[in-house]
Amino acid sequence: MIIGVPKEIKNNENRVGATPAGVNELVRNGHTVYVQATAGEGSGFADEDYVRAGATILPSIEEVYGIAEMIIKVKEPIESEYNLIKEDQLLFTYFHFASYEPLTHAMIERKAVCLAYETVERPDRSLPLLVPMSEVAGRMSIQEGAKYLEKPLKGRGILLGGVPGVQPAKVLVLGGGVVGTNAAKMAAGMGADVTILDTNLARLRYLDDVLPANVKTQMSNGYVIRELVQTHDLIIGAVLIPGAKAPHLITRDMLATMKPGTVLVDVAVDQGGCIETCKPTTHENPTYIIDDVVHYCVANMPGAVPYTSTQALTNATLPYAVQLANKGWKQACADSNELKLGLNVVNGKVVYKGVAEAFNLDYTPVESVL
Ligand SMILES: NC(=O)c1ccc[n+]([C@@H]2O[C@H](COP(=O)([O-])OP(=O)(O)OC[C@H]3O[C@@H](n4cnc5c(N)ncnc54)[C@H](O)[C@@H]3O)[C@@H](O)[C@H]2O)c1
Numbered sequence: 585m586i587i588g589v590p591k592e593i594k595n596n597e598n599r600v601g602a603t604p605a606g607v608n609e610l611v612r613n614g615h616t617v618y619v620q621a622t623a624g625e626g627s628g629f630a631d632e633d634y635v636r637a638g639a640t641i642l643p644s645i646e647e648v649y650g651i652a653e654m655i656i657k658v659k660e661p662i663e664s665e666y667n668l669i670k671e672d673q674l675l676f677t678y679f680h681f682a683s684y685e686p687l688t689h690a691m692i693e694r695k696a697v698c699l700a701y702e703t704v705e706r707p708d709r710s711l712p713l714l715v716p717m718s719e720v721a722g723r724m725s726i727q728e729g730a731k732y733l734e735k736p737l738k739g740r741g742i743l744l745g746g747v748p749g750v751q752p753a754k755v756l757v758l759g760g761g762v763v764g765t766n767a768a769k770m771a772a773g774m775g776a777d778v779t780i781l782d783t784n785l786a787r788l789r790y791l792d793d794v795l796p797a798n799v800k801t802q803m804s805n806g807y808v809i810r811e812l813v814q815t816h817d818l819i820i821g822a823v824l825i826p827g828a829k830a831p832h833l834i835t836r837d838m839l840a841t842m843k844p845g846t847v848l849v850d851v852a853v854d855q856g857g858c859i860e861t862c863k864p865t866t867h868e869n870p871t872y873i874i875d876d877v878v879h880y881c882v883a884n885m886p887g888a889v890p891y892t893s894t895q896a897l898t899n900a901t902l903p904y905a906v907q908l909a910n911k912g913w914k915q916a917c918a919d920s921n922e923l924k925l926g927l928n929v930v931n932g933k934v935v936y937k938g939v940a941e942a943f944n945l946d947y948t949p950v951e952s953v954l
Contacts, residue, residue, distance in 0.1 A: 585615045585909040588652025590645050591623035594659045596867065598626025598890035599897065601656040601677065604637035606902045611638030615909045620648045627894035649673075654913075656905055658897065660687055671695040672931065674913050676905060678702055678713075681928055682942040691929045692945075697913055701901065703936060704926035712922070713904075715762055716896035720886040722766025722822065725849045726755070728885075729818040730774065732847045732871060732878050739878055740845030742817050745775030752776045756816040758804065758833050758858055759823035760784070760791050763851050767820045772796045779812060809833050814841045821850035821858040829856040836860050844876035853881040918954050927953070 587610055589602045600623050602610070607617045617639040621631055631641045642648050649655065649668035657677040661669065663686075669675065671694065679700040681688045691698050701713035726744070733753065735741035746752035755771040757764045760782035771778045772795060780795070781804035782788050788801040795801075802808060813819060813834060823830055830852040839861060850862040857863075861874050864883040871880045886893035904923060907916045917924040928936040933948040940947035 585912070586651055586653045587615055587617045587905075587909060588642075588648040588655050589617065589619045589623055589639075590648045590655065590657055590665075591620045592626075592658055593645070593664065594662055596884075596887060597659050598887065599658045599894045600624045600627050600629065600890075601658050601898070602902070602905070603627070603895060603898050604629055604633040604639075606898050606905070607634055607639045608637040609902060609906060610909055613906055613910055616640070618642050618648055618651055620645055624894075627890040629894075654905075654908060656901070658894075660684070661690075663690075666690040666694065669694040669696045672697065674699065674908065676701070676901070676908060679928060681936070681939040685943050688929065688934070688939060688943055688945070692932050692934065695932045696929070697927070697931065698929040699908070699913065699917075699923065699926040700928045700936075701926070703928060703938075704904065704922055706922055713897070713900050716900050717886045717893065718762035719766050720889060720893050720896055721851050722763035722820075723770050724885050724889065725763070725767045725820045725822070725851050726770035726774065726818075728870070728880055728882075729755070729820065729847050729849045732849075732880055733818060733845070735845075737878070738845065738871075738873060739847050740817055740843060742845075744771065744818070753817040754815060755779070755818045755820070756812050757781065757820045757822060758809070759821070759852070760787050760801070761822060761824060763824075764820065764822035765791060765795070767822060767851075768795055768799050771818070772799045776818075779816070781808065781812075804833070806833075810838060810841075813838050813846075814843075816846070817843065818847050818849070819859075821848065821852045821862070823852055823858045824855060830858040832858060832860040834859040834861075839875040839877045842875075842877050845878070846876075847878045847880065849880045851885065854883045857881060914954055917950075924950055924954070 619634045619639045654674040674697045730744045733739035755776045755778045757780040778799040850857045850859045862881045930953045934940040935950040
């Protein structure tokens with residue numbers, strides 16, 4: 585198969601859809617890979633690295649889209665890319681269709697085959713191509729939180745791990761899923777006093793087993809949260825209710841009960857946030873302050889660490905990309921229910937129910953396009 589890896593052109597996106605190692609794997613499977621010049625630069629990969637891995641470099645995005653049967657990228661295509669997409673071309677990338685109607689219509693019109701990272705789903709209902717980014721964001725939330733606890737950045741001026749003779753900072757993690765567990769692990773490793781809350785008792789049992797002794801687990805409820813926010817220095821929002829807006833576990837009135845300089849990192853901001861006063865921010869301007877409480881609410885946290893994020897993402901996407909290239913999308917999706925669930929729009933038909941429902945469009949069962 586002829587595979588194309590374009591450079592991401594969305595504002596501030598430095599990740600890339602395939603690493604040189606990934607390209608090499610595809611080439612060893614007998615495929616031809618074209619990479620747009622400087623596509624990997626933001627993630628630390630030079631054109632020469634891709635050439636050594638067996639790719640051919642093309643100077644323009646038009647040439648990459650023009651030649652490829654399958655495009656592997658990271659973010660959804662943006663307006664300027666729509667017209668480059670050809671009928672029957674397979675696009676393997678994040679789409680998040682339900683959040684942007686014009687993209688859905690454009691992909692229907694282009695008659696492309698859109699296989700979305702975010703809906704590839706394992707039998708246990710986990711989302712293997714979202715997990716790596718949650719791991720990155722969870723770990724990063726503590727790094728950022730520790731930074732904004734510093735006095736010059738308007739935090740309490742407390743060192744996360746304390747020092748001998750001085751108590752460490754107290755970290756509260758709301759939600760014990762992928763983000764929350766990674767956050768708790770990092771905070772614990774830095775020596776903080778960590779409490780992690782979840783509503784799922786089985787999950788709390790598991791966390792109690794695997795996390796170190798400086799992480800305590802507690803059942804999440806409104807009463808407990810109201811008590812704990814008064815004594816904690818860094819609070820991480822990491823809840824998710826699949827398919828729904830995040831619940832506001834921290835309400836506006838609670839800010840006044842927190843210590844001045846408390847830092848809130850609401851990782852769940854991309855689902856509306858679990859802190860009422862949270863509104864999306866960017867890496868250029870990541871924080872704002874309300875009632876002396878620092879809010880960090882960057883919606884695309886992994887974008888700040890493209891070197892790590894690209895490798896984490898492509899470690900997860902590559903095995904699927906190889907299946908798609910080796911078998912063609914129809915056979916690969918017929919053989920793998922995980923991949924089949926990734927199909928969202930195929931040759932002008934919406935084959936993912938959630939997307940059809942979001943915009944009141946006709947829904948075609950995915951089986952009928954295989
Ligand atoms: N900002 C970013 O850059 C970024 C990056 C990755 C993920 N995210 C977001 O982070 C959020 C968490 O993702 P995840 O992968 O950890 O999800 P997950 O499904 O693995 O975990 C969510 C956890 O929240 C728990 N939960 C639900 N309601 C709760 C409540 N009332 N109190 C306490 N816990 C509750 C669930 O039981 C579950 O364990 C999502 O909104 C995701 O989109 C944001």
